[in-house]
Amino acid sequence: MDNHFTLNTVEIGDCKEVNRRLPDKSVNLALCSPPYPEKRGDKYPTVSEVDYPTWTARWMDSLVGKLADDGSVVVVIDKHVRNGVMSDFLLLTQLVLRQLGWKQHMTQIWFKHDGLPLGHKWWPHHCYEEILWFSRTTHPFCDPWAAGSPSTNLAVRNYDQSEWTNGEKSEKEGIARMRDVLVVPVGGNAKGVDHPAKYPQALCEALIKTFCPEGGTVLDCFAGSGTTLLAAKATGRNFYGIDVMKKYVDLARRRLEADDSQAA
Template identity: 25%
Template sequence: MRKLKNESMHLIVTSPPYNIGKEYERRTSNDVYVEQQAAAVAEAVRLLHPRGSICWQVGNSIEDGEVFPLDILLYPIFKNHGLKLRNRIVWTFGHGLHCQKRLSGRHETILWFTKSDDYTFNLDPIRVPSKYPEKKHFKGPNRGKVSSNPLGKNPSDVWDIPNVKSNHVEKTDHPCQFPVGLVERLVLALTEKGDSVLDPYLGVGSSAIAALKNGRHAFGCDIGEEYIQLARGRIQSLRNGELRTRPMNKPIYEPPLKGDQ
């Protein structure tokens, strides 16, 4: 990150390690973890364009059965840099570990910060189908006309997107992989074509793929050489038109009820 120019990135989007002992991290105390994250955040702020956004996607750290929500631990770091929180997006998904002594976790969060009040936000590219697309005005000068936006509705701050498990079309050898569709929403909403997108914890390149397939420039780094090679391979498959990804707004599959088959 130190090699990149000041204020050169329009979107910095990432999911850092959660300090839970995965193969790509060394588990430490939460205090040390927060210090490590503070160093990465400081560089991210330096690189952020004045109209840009930072999206830091995190879950929980678990210690002796106690839950430590990382978005709460990390929020003061961003605030101390003068960044402004625009949304705390809840990413919910249907599959994960089954807990025995607490409710099973089925959500993580994305903290979306901006550097100023003048920031890029494009709603139309990420609209989702309206629940009642034929709803009409019932009074006033527009009575009888369709009241919903023909492009769809605001997706809100709760996103139901499948996480990447063994049967997911995007699955690689990475144990905690970003779904491309999740990052794609952020890329389309918070950047313009030709803008630069950086992922400081690139993993297998899902953020780069989301940027490149939508006409943005992609930057990323990771300490795992095997993940970098996987990322390069996926990007080449994208260029060749061979990469399979789950469409951004594809509905969640609901198995039919027994009597409906």
């Protein structure tokens, strides 16, 4: 019996097991925001900070062979501060993944300019999350112009005492590459969606356009309310969604069905 994961669907289960049913080399981008360690344990399963590196390594290991040769895993995550000291779980996680053969590329930043004033009240306002980028290759797919912005001056200008000094190059119009700081307001989160850890669809769309080719396939191993999957649809990509909790699988399916109805 063919037990392959059906394209453009959401399934319930542990992604380490469900990922095995993905066709080989079928995923161009795994875009996920996994549960943070020891956070919101009353809302969904979580793990300790001590176990987080090993837990992450296990679910990412289940993607080996399922990613396209130039495919990427992109993880939206935040650091923790405990008793005034930055926790090391995220640093250790990155080091473990590198030791297991994952290539780590430049970290992106999600700047939440309208975010709540988080962090210690006597410290600078914490207003960003990290977007970690991994692949199995040194040359993963990336199209930084796909989510870029129009510019009237693409030439390198006004650099002094540098190898980049460009003399008298004229201004040039076109699309500038997307920057590695994505300014996406938290206010862009979908309203009335009952999930404790939403992120804006606009953030997902920018990342999908950049790290997944047109017509490619996006996987979210922690699909939650389905925002990543809606972004994949909106950008013309296929998708697979997985979540361990039935209530969120049902929520994601309802949102996808509603999106289909609006498009009809």
